[in-house]
Amino acid sequence: MDNETINLTISCSPHVHSPDNTRSIMLDVVIALIPAMLGSMYFFGLRALLVMAVSVAACVAFEYLYRRILKKDATIGDCSAVVTGILLALVCPATIPYWAIIIGDFFAIIVVKQLFGGIGCNFLNPALAGRAFLFSYPVLMTTWPKIGTALHLIGSNADAVTAATPMAALHQGTLPADRLIDCLVGSVGGSMGETSAILLLAGFAYLLVRKIISARIPVSYVATVAVIAFLFPQGNDRLVWTGYQVLSGGLMLGAIFMATDYATSPVTKAGQIIYGIGCGLITMGIRYFGSYAEGVSYAILIMNVSVYLLDKIGTPKRFGYVKPKKEAEIK
């Protein structure tokens, strides 16, 4: 054995790593979104697939170009831009023009994510910030097509038959015309990926099994919404009102896939629970008192900026730390 011919790598321990990496985590999120993506195609047709494809392609292209032009290391391999592309598409109506979703992708990837340093450095959820930016075109963002309408694959869908969303009725303080079971299954008006609670919950189960997220944020978020709805019902039946509040609008998509975004949610257990409760409170505040019918995306964006503070509150107790005894106790 000749010492001269051996090339040994020197680095600090540890020398083994968990098989999970950023890319595998992002791909797990994509897998968890597959039921909702298939649902959006079932409810809104092929156009939903095209919107998602355009959005993903635009996100990846913007990230690639930005990092290429600024001579930074390429990061599209981590697949986080793919997740952003899918999520932004899922929170838009299927009628959204392609040019609009591309503008949203630009805002999400370039302004919100890359200008702050790229993956992990953004302080707002890129997809939700992209959606908020697109509300500069409020009509485009609220043209909810009726389920099963044949949408034009190319060209404007401004003439599409529209449907009222359950949220609009709830905002008026009345129960929606849709049955509760429709809200669960998803055959109601709304953004492409938000309508079916059951498909989103399937994705939630997958994320939990794969240990990609913990249940703390989604559960505390949805539970807060449910408690407030139950305590302050409108209409005759508390339980039915609560059911609609939980199953309608963007709550499931937001609580499971948006509020749990790593970069913009707390890392401490206590912080995550407070964060979920905060999201729930703001969501219900907007739903009850706001001029928008739905409050999920703004609730999450507002809580995004409190993450550092919440992590400070949630900082684990120091190992071996004992409170110094008060003088009285010593005596």
Added chain:
Amino acid sequence: MAGFFGGVHPNDRKALTSEKAIEPLPAPRQVVIPMSMHIGAPCAPLVKKGDSVTVGQKIGETTGLGVPVHASVSGTVVAVEPRPHPNGTNVMSVVIENDFQDTRCPDAVPPADPEALSGEELTRLIHEAGISGMGGATFPTDVKISSGLGKLDTIIVNAAECEPYITSDDRLLRETPERVIEGLKVLLKIFGLEKGYIGIETNKKTAISILKEQCPGEIEVRVLKTRYPQGAEKQLIQTITGRQVPPGGLPAAVGCGVFNAATCAAIYDAVYLGLPLVRRAVTVTGSAIRTPKNYLAPIGTPYTDLIAAADGFASDPYRVLTGGPMMGIAQFDLSVPVIKGTNAITCFSQKDNQEVKNPHCIRCGRCVGVCPMHLMPLYLYQAERKDNIDELNARNIGDCIECGSCAYICPARIPLVQSFKNAKAKVRAAAAKKG
């Protein structure tokens, strides 16, 4: 039973060597015995080139905190000079050409009546036998004993062996459990305690049943969940007693003393056989090794001899580690010798390379969930990158035990332990500057 927070479950790969009995290594032609194999001041050599030495002869005397060094083979001293050491530096070493006679030093005889020795005499004997912690930290055992006298109520033998790949303690417990048990009894006698514990992880089933069979009533075998870093001193104490060693404190602060299983066996050898610490069990393992095995190797055996005995490399090695993959030290020169804390030589081939080029923290928070010291590694990493000394102190960088759980779990593969070693150096430098 109380547990500890966090921890990780790396694939332990102990099956590579767990059924391989500790076999004597073919006698090495030469041994290189460093004068520093313990925490503290290096020893001063007592021999010079040309001297002949015998097994167990003292060849290095302490100059401060430390334990003496002994010859591990008989033969002739061919050099006393700085040689590469597994810690990455060159250290004054005595090089002995083996005469293959294995002549025992006439001084290395057991005391006439070991049972009659007082605690003080036993501690002295342990010092003279050159025993320092054999789990890797190599703190002089007699100093650990004397600093704990009168403060301890619990003695724990660390047989957790939570590092993946390593099986040298497991084999020791299976093959000669009486050495560990008797060594623990010596410690109990020194401290005047009734009861001792042996902490061992569930993945060592055979060793557990042997220990349970052989341990007398005053020694309790505590079977611990297999979870890294179960064998870290603070986590072991926390699991067995529920006590948390205070920040910056020693185990004695909560009445505990922890001794490695191999250290206990060395105490037995010294007290009952009169043999100083001149050999130890070493696991030679990893994907790059053709025939992974356990060896009983003289202290000072070059790594090359051990690797050759295990039929050499099966593929080009990518990393060679002193110790296991979680806390082991990567080596660049394979002529370095086995020292008192060398429990394993782990060799990885290129297929084990998991490095990434430009890691980006995604704030997944897994590091927070696994840190057994309740730290928040992602924020420490940020503070280190920004040279924010106040933030590092506020977030208790000094509590980090460098177990590597955070860097293991990190999906971005950020070199967190390296960052925290740097951070500690920066904090020390800043404190020195302040005066």
